[in-house]
Amino acid sequence: MKSKPRKQDKIPVLKNAIFGLKLVWEADKRMLIGMFAAEIANNVLSMYVQNILFLKVLLSIIDGNADFKTYFVSLLLFFGTYLAVNVVSTFATRTKLISSKIVLKNLNNKIFRKATSLDISCYENPEFYDKYKRATTVLSAGYYETLCFCAASIIGGIIALICVVTTVAVVNPMYFLFLLPVTLVFTIELFKSKVVYNLDREMTKNNRIKAYIQRTMLLKDYSKDMRTSNIFAVMLQRFKTAIDANIVILKNYGVKLFLYSMLSSLFSDFIPVIGTYAFAGYQFVYTNTLTISGFSVVLSSINSVRQSTMNIARSFERLTQMALFFQNLHEFFDYEPKITDGSKEAGEFESIEFRNVSFRYPGTDKTIIKNVSFRINKGETIAVVGVNGAGKSTLVKLLLRFYDADEGEILYNGINIKEYNIASLRNVYATVFQDYKNFAVSVSENIMCRECSAEDKKVAERALEQSGVWDKISSLPNGADTVLTREFDVNGIGLSGGENQKVSVARLFARDFQIAILDEPSSALDPVAEYKMYENLIKVTENKTVIYISHRLSSAVLSDRIIVLENGEIIESGSHSELIANNGEYSRMFTLQASSYKGESEGNENV
């Protein structure tokens, strides 16, 4: 237990808070105005007007034995003040709540635009991605509201505090002595929050284990393994261990937390309340100066001072917690994409050339692509084959400028691809990725990637026919206007894996592309569907350039040229027959894969 908590990097709270407030201010001014007006009004109202000012005036009248009419007038006056402040607070609260959603919308738009300009490497770099995820929680978890609230409630609390303290000072400066310790609570609470923070941090891992176990119990993905094996016992054991570990941690912190809590009570309750009573007794017995109004006001103000200092402390603490998220958001907005735009427009495709290209993922030691050179000419069909992890997909990422090569250059029509405008360069390609995704918009919008006109819909229909899923789509009540997934549309459709993939492939058919890149497009399909899709792909890509990535060698046979990758290097290249004749790695792999088909078939088939 004696181990010192690791010193963390200090995150400037004020700087980040100001950044956040500015951001919200720019998104929609009404939110901050409403928030501040509401918080100041609420604080002054509940801490001061309602509690203290009211009592003071009324009681002074009673103390001074005023007549009922004066009393009535001041009561009316008070009611008026109360009403006015309440109107302000109500109106401000309404404004702030509505404006908050406008801020959300505008900030999200800002994030979306920035996110689309991020390099792919940002998503694949865990450190950046963690920060990015934290940055987005500013919106998704409503931290922007929390920030504004904290700032406003600190200001409101301070104003209320000044009002209260002034009133008390007027009654009797001696009472100050009993209010002073209450302000110490601020410091104590800050210390305590650090202890709680450390406690939480020590429990983080265990709580994550708890959450993970919960997930395994929850999701269908795990349900079969849970039932057919004894992994449940392993999970329950882990769960128990995590709970026990938490209990030990809580036990260790018990004394510390108790002492802080007692200290807090001592200063916020015991000293002020008991002190005030005792002092009142002293005044009464020895100096004979005690007034009822003075005594009552001081008692009430203890409560107000305690409430506002607690509020300020809590807001301050939350502000500290928020700082990290806003810092991450700041870094996110400041991020300059490393993949920079060129000025040239990519014209009609003639050739692509890799010249001594080497590449390593940022932050890793392993060179994924080693000194690769090859050339693709217009109209060629190229297959890139190799085992998992050989660098096939990375090659594609370099081609599309998701990453830039570390060494060597990639030329498009003889010019380095870095000199082209990225959008125009990527527009040359149509891609189907292994981890393709469809969107929860209508089927035709998924294919055309825009709001669809009648003409667009026809194009989409043709593309769906070609990818072999039109029968299914046309059988739906709304046809290609059906929204994919039932996520938020009850009339939406959840397609099977194979159907989804076909929709994704249709996107390619609908585009007027110059080069098609197909990254394992048939992985979710059964043999017949796979065969049909290839037939269509061959038809559509006739006269076009196709780059085909696969570890199923059968699909490589038809291509003009095969590039065989191993550990990031091109070990062989040539047509299928050349490579077979070569008797190298490709030939070995092919024979292996084919042996089971061939060995048996020769007997039965006379192909």
Add this chain to the structure above:
Amino acid sequence: MFKKKDKEKTAHSMPSNILYFVKLMFSISPMLVIGELFWGVLMILPNNLISVIGVKYIIDTVTERKDSGRIFLAVAVIALVMISSTVISWLFMEFYWNKERERLYYGINKKIYEKAKSLDLESYDNPEFYNNFILTIESSSGNIQNLMVLIRVYVGHIISFLAVSSVILTIDPLCLVIILGVIIAFMPLSKKVGSLAMERRVENAKYHRRSDYFQRIFYLQDYAKEVRMNNISPLLIDRYNDAADDVIKNQKTFFNKIALCNFMQTIGVQGIGFLFILPLYLGYCVLVKESITPGDFVATFNGAHSVAMSFQLLTVWALAQFTEQGKMIDKYREFFNTESKIKSGEKNAPKTEPKEIQIKNLSFTYPGNDKPTLENISLTIKPYEKVALVGYNGAGKTTLTNLLLRLYDATEGEILINGENIKDVTAESHRDRFAAVFQDFQIFSCSLGENVSLDVDPDEERVLESLKHSGFDKEMKNGTKTELLREFDQEGVMLSGGEAQKTAIARAFYKDCPYVILDEPSANLDPVAEYNLNQAMIDAAQNKTVIFISHRLSTTVNADRIYVMENGRIIESGSHSELMELNGTYAYMFNLQAEKYIKQ
């Protein structure tokens, strides 16, 4: 619009639900529940009483010039009450409550998890039940916490309400009438605010689901490539803005109403009631009628606030909270009352060497579907046979293995092992006879060894041997003790798709059982690994019956028997050469795949 609420009828009444859960908590930790009640009273009552009785006592002493010694006695009593109640509260919280809460959490979750495990797989296919199920599990810790706070606050305020009210009653009954009268008069408005807020949440949730989705697309890695290659972001941003605008509109509609109601309610109760009528009456009593003392004035005034606060909490707030919790608990009870349809037999299944598996006229329809997934399947698997199931996507291959494992029960027909219906033995012992590697197998966040054994205390030697069979050759820092995944261990090892699959396959080698089911075991493997796996399978599974599903027909060539499935039926069966000779669907599929290899 208000009809919607009525539709959410719960199976049990709210008090019955609350009582049910309190009993559940009590059965796990009785001291915690009792402690909560005392804690609630200690936290609320002393402060409220001091601000009413203590103040009155002192002011009366002062104004009536009574014996000065009394004032110090009063101070001493106040100090004693305050200090002792606070110390006891903190002691309870920091030394007992914090820890005991974890234990309670464990106890309740263990019950939930055990129940979850015993549920039929079918439950996951029923969206309504599944949603309940998720809600039950996800909300369990929050529920416990909420309910404990609720009970504590509720009991504390009831006691405080009664105590303070009776003090006011002794001062001037009319004051209590005014206080309660104002509160009750504005009750309908408070309720209206509550229901408006509820309606707003329901409406907003609908729009938020849409806007959250588009947010996710831009936030998540999964869509990054697709968004960059297709110029789809303008469309997506448009859609997001549509949803966001709906949220804003909804917010406006509701907050105009809510703000107005809130305003009227506050002004009514707080303003007119407590800051105007009550002090007016009190002032009248002190100044004109002289029926009460200034001490009574302050006591009543302070008391009014605490009574109002308690009343508000006990009625509006607590009612809303209890209703909300009641609904949650109702889902709990529904969950716990769910009976498994798969009834275990009496006997334990013998774990012997492989016996004959007979499937007789088996038909199966997924609940809620019209179309049967399996129709009248009959087949016999002899001991030690290597059987392949092939066919198109959706032909029913995986479903057949699900039935074999009794993850579902057949709608018609039966499955016999060694002549004994699998329904006659316990589901657990039946499943224990099988090792199954599913198509969507999972890697768990525990050690490599545990991932292979899928059990506690893995046998290290056998784990290593199994991994060798499955072709897993990754160097692991801590051997079989290496933790997998980075869920909560920064040092955890992430496996590639192929390595994960090999780990999953090793499970089949590890488990000491007569029957093995493999669903698409080589989907993530490259050709070399696939070839090696086939070899290893043949060697290592010699003394087992193996049933495997495959898309790649090259892997089925060596099977003793191949069943070809189409639309839930078996359309062909036989060895590879028999089926090729038959020249039916299998031969067609095989040739499609083999074509390119064979042409060479």
